[in-house]
Amino acid sequence: MDIKKELKNAFPVPPPVGKREFLRAHRRRELSVMTLILTEAGYVRLRTWFGSLAFLAAMLAVASGGEPEAIWVVSSLTPVLALMAVAECGRSRRYGTVELELACRTPRRTALLARMIAVGAAHLCILALAAPALSAWGETGVMRTGARLLTPYLLTSSLGLELTRRCNGREGAILGFAAAVTVCTLGLWIHSLWGEALERSRLWAVFLILALILSAIEAVRTFRETEVLTWS
């Protein structure tokens, strides 16, 4: 005999007392930035996390070969990692949940920023782990290695954000993928043409700064557009 079920059947459920007051009190909970980041991280798709970890494993595997070219191979793969971040940030637009999220108490801009920080920070950790490994097994310094990994990542993120903002759904995903492939190819092409010259110069720092500026511009433009629904 299920006593709970029997009790439920025997006695009517009493009406809630002070439920609305209780709910009102809970509704005023203040949300800290960290809470929001952790919440968003919890709802990032598992395939994004697993894909990122698989990427780290692949980078370390390539680096462990000790080939001098390894850094170029790995840096031309970082756009794939960036693509995962862009896809995660453009998730609301892709699945049409923007309207719902805009009507929530947490401003959509803040929620998007929290999601970008969650994914971006994880990716930064991955690149930060890969850079010393690549540097140790190769011949390039840690800073220069880090810049080479980060520059294509930031370039792809910026391009991806711009493209997914202009084109929604499948079209945006295809264009984002095309942007990643373009940056991959560009990296390998630059290496084949001016690889040695770049090794000796400080151009990597210039490229990194440009990529950082571009990313900042794109991030600001993305946030501006999240204020209200772009709809006609």
Place this chain on the structure above:
Amino acid sequence: MELTVRGLCKYYGDKKAVDNVTFTLTEGVNGLLGANGAGKTTLMRMLSGVLRPTAGTVALGGVDVSSEDYRAVLGYLPQELGYYPDFTGLDFLMYLASLKGLSRSHGKRRAAELIEFTGLGDAGRKRIRTYSGGMRRRLGIAQALINDPDLLIVDEPTAGLDPGERARFRELLSELGHHAIVLLSTHIVSDVEQIAGRMLMMSFGRVVIDEPWDTSRTDLEELYLKRFGGGEG
């Protein structure tokens, strides 16, 4: 508490989607009727803070639509419900509960309550991509209620629901109307006829009828057809 709308306009170039709309709503169910293209959805979006008006103000108990305090007490069900197909119904509700500022434990409890209430039951643990249209609609209704709103804005809430579900949802709205402002936009006259205490009708972006409604009246359809029979396409 009152929802005050003053001189609300939304223009797209020369087109006036919503044109100088002014009204005040109090607690209870308020019906919003109008033909396709009358501006109902645009109006609902502005009242939900989702779309910025060209001009005019919206305030709930003096709190402006753009503020966090307004959104904290708002429940909104858009006409087209977006969803994350990989999420389960419960995940989706929990996610929106967190964006609405509910604590994890409170959100979890409320999500479970609403999953049961909307009749989703075990489907709450299944991915949304496996849901039928009616189940998604019920999930949409559940998310609109998750923060126990003081202002509930629902756009075509019963589209895709079977007659039994529609009747249940009408009862629910009627019950919510005792302590919240409910604005219900629909094409289905019978959805509002029996429960709305106030009726607003829109035509070409303007509110052309705004008057108390006696729920014992049964001539709303006639009135509606007389006014909008040809549509505004």
